[in-house]
Amino acid sequence: MATTGSKSALFVCLGNICRSPIAEAVFRKMATDAGVADKWRIDSAATSTYEIGNPPDHRGQACMKKHDVPMKHVARQVTKDDFMTFDYILCMDESNMSELNRKAKAVKNSSAKIELLGSYDPEKQLIINDPYYGSDEDFEKVYEQCVRCCTAFLKMNS
């Protein structure tokens, strides 16, 4: 019997051009491949205003093309509405977490569960580090961590 429950996940990082669009795209491909994409609202956002309106970083685009994962996103900053409408807000590091918790305090009825995406990693790599000043290798590590974490997160919510 088809379940009607729909769920929602917002992936967040500092600029929404490196880590969170990769996580969003990886999770969307997994949900699609599992035949449950229509049950999910999936998006990504930034804690900062640094890159609003920009596409994902070219190094991340190259990484995703290499792994045949479609990625199409325009950077945006997290909104008060996000805290009221998403079930999960999944972020990358402690700085994202503290910034999100600070923002959530200013939202009257914030209901989203704010968690580190890395808390789902079976290899226990809790933090997904910012690759902005890094190499293609660092983007590959972000991708591998997102695959492990999104696999576990989808399984837990299926």
Ligand SMILES: N#Cc1ccccc1-c1cc(NCCCN2CCCCC2)c2ccccc2n1
């Ligand atoms: N900040 C920091 C930081 C610290 C350690 C490691 C990486 C970063 C870092 C720096 C970025 N943009 C350069 C500075 C931006 N300007 C900072 C001052 C206000 C005006 C904007 C990033 C942009 C997009 C995604 C991730 C980024 N991450």
